[in-house]
Every structure is written in structure tokens, then in C-alpha cells.
Amino acid sequence: MSIPSPCIDVCRMDAQSGLCEGCLRTVDEIAGWAAAPDAQKLLILAAIAQRRASLLPPLQNPPSAPLCQRGERGDLNGGES
């Protein structure tokens, strides 16, 4: 079974970060996903996890709504992959 895509159907690029607001991938990473070898897909998933960690504010500061959603959805994806 191939490595599942991290797409969660948000599919909107954030102009500032250059990342999709849903899956935290760059345009290149999304466009190249289908043809990427498994090793590269795993690297992209690892990069997503790092980006998510750096985007999340410390726990004592309640995160803003969009970031909160990102974190929760991301954790679920992490569990699946």
C-alpha cells in the first residue's frame, strides 16, 4: 500500500508561509507527491511534522483558532501515517 497523501481537503495556500493551510506542504511538494518515491514522501511527512511543531504556540498560550485546528488535524494525520 502506498503512503497516503496528507491532503485534508483545505487546499488553500498561505501567501506568507508558502504552505497549504491544511497539509502544510509547499506547491512543489503537493505537485510532486504522486510521482515521488516513498523515501521522499516520508521526508515530506517529517517536514510537515516539524512545521506543525514550529507553528504551534506554547501550550500555556491558547492558540488561535486556525492554528488550533491545524494542530489537531495534524496529530490525526500523524497517527495515520
Next chain:
Amino acid sequence: MSLLPEQIRVLERGWLSANNIVFHEGAEATLIDSGYVTHADQTLALIERALEGRKLVRLINTHSHSDHIGGNAAVRRAHGCRILVPEGMAPAVADWDEDALLLSSAHQQAEPFEFDATIAPGDEFEMGGLRWQALHVPGHDMHALAYYAPQERILISGDALWQDGFGVMFAELHGDPSGLPAQRRTLEMLRELDVGVVIPGHGAPFADYEAAVARALQRLAAFEQSPERMAKSAMKALFTFTLLEKRRMPRAGIGDYFGRVAIFRDVSQNFFHKEPAAVAALVIDELLKAGVLAEEDGDLVSRG
């Protein structure tokens, strides 16, 4: 996995947007399917990347649903390309018949667009330097076309065949009993093809063709035996799609929503013989248990 020739670039999307496929043709390129309307900006960015400097001259659709045609207008604005649609869907697009396009009846959106030509079942054409045949694959959509390159053994299946299943049987849900028999004929026709790689409408390109057709036939047989099972599976898929678009809906309002939106209301009455709210409760319960949805502060949220 590099299953495909260099000149075919698959932009694998999710469920709300169907996959987009870019074919390099020298200095030009062709695109198949354009995703959901609310994703159009990202679709344009992905296409731009996949074109690698080529000029997009043609957009071809597999069928008329919102996750395949939603970005057509935006793609045409950005690239000025020609648009070709399956012949059977042409009248609904020309009249922008939101019922026939399953937009109003399923509470979905798409942007109206104009097309330049149609493709009929049996037509042959060049794309990405390869020779393709248009195959009629009714069932999920009665006018849908798949595109088949016999020489290279590549099938672009749209939603007629996925690695694990196929798209919901809209005709049946709307009370037309010809949907399931059509899907059976389609799968039996596909089973005879020599296919090495499938590029489906959703999900990754895959190679295990015979197994996929066998799985689809098995699912179809279950639906043929139990229309209620088909209807329940469809309600779950359609509500999941709805929530992917809306992202968040108050749980308390879903019963009313099922009563307001034609496809949920009609299927509740015709297949379940229950009030829409009762069917909504059943569908939500199963989706929550399966982990497809979650509940947060009284809202149902998509878990992607």
C-alpha cells in the same frame, strides 16, 4: 512510484477536489479535470508548477461533477485554453442546469463555464503524445467518459473505478433504477481491458488493476443485493463531502439540513422510509464511530 511516462504529471488531490492530470505536449499541454471551485487558487498554482513553462491549450473533463469541473472557469481565465466536455454532459453545462449538474440537489457549488467542443464515446484523440480512446463509463455519472491509452496500457478512470470502489450511484439515488445495471456493464467492460496503470479521479495512481476491478464488482454486488446498503454508503460519502466543504456544521442543525437538501431528503424517504432527521442521526453516528468526523463544542468537524 514512477508508474507513468514522464510527460504525464498527476496532481493528486483529496476528495473535495478530484485529481488533476497535466500532459506535456512539446511547448503545449493538456489538463484533465479542474477540482472544486473553492480550491481553484491552489489548483492554478499546482497546474502552473506542472506545466513547467508550457502553454495550457486544452482542458478535458471526465464528467460533470463539482469536484471535477469546479475550477474550469478559473483555468480558462488564467490560460485561455479550450474546454472539451463529454458529449452527454454538454446540454446541462450549456444551460447551466444546477439540478442536472447535481449542484443544487446536493448543496454543492461550481462556477459556470463555456465549452468549445465535446467528446463522444468511441472518439480517439492525441494527448501527451499518446493515442487515447474515450470510453463510455456510465453508473456514477450516466454520461461519464474514461480515457484509455491501449498502447501504453493507461486508464484514466474518473470516478467509475478507484483502487477501492467507485463513486456514488447518483442516478439510483435520484430514483432512476438504471444506475446499478450501468455500473455493472461498465465494470464488466473495464474488466476486459489490458491496463497497466490507472489514474483514478481520487487517490494515487495504481497498478493492481484486476484486483481493483474485482473489489469494485464485489461492492457492486453488495449494492445490488441491498439498495439500502448502497443508500447508506452514499449518504455517508455525501455528508463527508459536504463537511469537507463547510469544514464545520452545528450538529443540532444536521437533521434540518437533511430535510432541506434534496438528495438527503429524497434518499431518506425513498430508501430508508424514515424522516430525514432520523437518517441524519444514523449517518452521523456511524461517521463519528468510524472516526471520519469529530464533534467539537457542539459542531461536527471534518477530520480529513
